[in-house]
Amino acid sequence: MDSYVLYLGSLRWLHIAAGVTWIGLLYYFNFVQAWSFPKMEAAARTNATQILLPRALLWFRWAALVTFLAGVALLLSYGAGRPGYYTSTSFHLILVGGLMGTIMLINVWGIIWPNQKRIIDATNATVTSGAAAPPDQPKWARRAFLASRTNTMLSLPMLFFMVAAPFLGPLAR
């Protein structure tokens, strides 16, 4: 097998495997956790915030970064081997999806994770030292929620432009 083809295939595999992890956890947060947490007893919610949430956020944010880096490497490597690719419709469609993916990554690392980390730290402080919940905690939760919902909304067109659009006849003209 051509090593270039193997390289491209490996990058595509990594991009999709990390992307499934990222978006899978994003959907878990939005479709499962956001619905369940308000219905849980306070002690159970605290326990989940201390144990489950940090682990889920660890995989979430690093999968987002790996998805992005593998995607950029794939796009550059794929285009380098195909003259005219960067002026093609296929590339432009991927670029629209890539812009959404990039925005989603910035939301993860710039808004969702910092605010969730504050919430986790505050919960730990409450449990260990009995400190009162900070007055800004609802604001942190709201910011993380809005950015996470924006990412969920953008994930649908992002997946369309990344996965479906290049294979649709008229769109790929």
Place this chain on the structure above:
Amino acid sequence: MKLPLETISGTIWAGVIITALLALLTNVIPSGYNIAMLVVLLIWAGMFGLLVKPTPPKT
């Protein structure tokens, strides 16, 4: 007024509508992908507008 993003169904509908709009833009208008990217950036800017004053919804 409740935002579409407050509910799961509203979020999914918003995503589907944006998908259709962007697909139309890139398919119908020459170089429509430029406009599509501008629309995406405007949506992102709108999110920051919400973050500036993140008022929780009245229950």
